[in-house]
Amino acid sequence: MKKRILIFSILFLLALSLSAIAAKPTIAIVVDNAIGDRGFTDMAYLGIQNAAKDFGIKYKMFECHINPSIYYDTLRAAASHYDVIFADPGYFFDKELAKVMKEYPDKTYIYIDGVSKLPGIVSVVFKQNEGAFLAGALAAMLTTKTCLKMINPEKIVGFVGGADWPVIRDYQVGFEQGVRYVDPSVKVIARYAGTHYDPAKGKETAYMVFKDGADVIFQAAGPTGLGILEAAKSYKFYAIGVDTDQGYLQPGYIVSSMLKRVDTAVYDIVRDAVNGKLEKGSVHTFNVRNKGIGLADNKYFMDTVPAGVYLKMLEIQKKVANGEIEVESYLK
Numbered sequence: 001m002k003k004r005i006l007i008f009s010i011l012f013l014l015a016l017s018l019s020a021i022a023a024k025p026t027i028a029i030v031v032d033n034a035i036g037d038r039g040f041t042d043m044a045y046l047g048i049q050n051a052a053k054d055f056g057i058k059y060k061m062f063e064c065h066i067n068p069s070i071y072y073d074t075l076r077a078a079a080s081h082y083d084v085i086f087a088d089p090g091y092f093f094d095k096e097l098a099k100v101m102k103e104y105p106d107k108t109y110i111y112i113d114g115v116s117k118l119p120g121i122v123s124v125v126f127k128q129n130e131g132a133f134l135a136g137a138l139a140a141m142l143t144t145k146t147c148l149k150m151i152n153p154e155k156i157v158g159f160v161g162g163a164d165w166p167v168i169r170d171y172q173v174g175f176e177q178g179v180r181y182v183d184p185s186v187k188v189i190a191r192y193a194g195t196h197y198d199p200a201k202g203k204e205t206a207y208m209v210f211k212d213g214a215d216v217i218f219q220a221a222g223p224t225g226l227g228i229l230e231a232a233k234s235y236k237f238y239a240i241g242v243d244t245d246q247g248y249l250q251p252g253y254i255v256s257s258m259l260k261r262v263d264t265a266v267y268d269i270v271r272d273a274v275n276g277k278l279e280k281g282s283v284h285t286f287n288v289r290n291k292g293i294g295l296a297d298n299k300y301f302m303d304t305v306p307a308g309v310y311l312k313m314l315e316i317q318k319k320v321a322n323g324e325i326e327v328e329s330y331l332k
Helices: 002-023 040-055 068-081 094-103 128-142 166-182 199-211 222-235 262-274 299-304 307-321
Strands: 027-031 059-063 084-088 108-112 122-126 156-161 187-192 216-220 238-243 254-260 283-286 293-295
Touching: 027 040, 027 068, 027 262, 040 059, 040 084, 040 262, 059 068, 068 084, 068 094, 084 262, 094 108, 108 262, 122 262, 128 156, 128 166, 128 216, 128 238, 128 254, 128 293, 128 307, 156 166, 156 199, 166 187, 166 216, 166 307, 187 199, 199 216, 199 222, 216 222, 216 254, 222 238, 254 299, 262 283, 293 307
Parallel strands: 027 059, 027 084, 084 108, 108 122, 122 283, 156 187, 156 216, 216 238, 238 254
Antiparallel strands: 254 293
């Protein structure tokens, strides 16, 4: 009798355990680009890998390879097989999301990098203007440090955007305010490559900004930005990368990168979904205060930036985090 009870208890506990495993949501991340973009997609991939390791969830990356003609079919395939679907970045999938959400209304949809107008969708917002402000402050301080090998006597810095989208304008607004905060006499030259997917165009645009006197250039241009970083090495200026820590791409020329922690966002959203705490229609904001936005202070940063600049940057970052500095935004 006792043996039967023991066996029954073991089977019952095993059933509960299997039920708990089955209850975990499955995750799909649909990206406009592909793994290996050294930016947004790679950050999302890192986040889901970390989440899978910690929470034991099943996931799949759906890559669109910059092909809008497959956005709908890819999203639909993800929604037909997975419980939680990320659209990364969401603004590339607006029309397709509206259709797929009607077909699969019981699924949970995550809109990365903006607030969606679609009802019930979970929005993930990044305060890129705050990170760009830090990049501008750093650029303004560096352009006056003529002791650095690539700094010229002029007080000129540059901003190069990719496509002329509102979110990229938000980077520019924050960057220019950061420059003004440190030194209003520093000139900012801003240009747009006109595309997010052409490194050669990025390099060409960066050269024009460099030729006009900029010795520190901040890029917010997606894959186009890889050409801007290449230009830093070719033409000898300091670059500031974006989204992920890009210092390793052109060592010695990328002084820092503005971090947009898509990996943290993906991880946090998955954690909430696993714990049953993810509410449809909720908005999740990542900023300097909660370390969803920041600047990379890797070895390239520490090797290049004078100690005084580093300490000043820590002070400015603290002021942005606590709200003492209110950063302007292009997005209303």
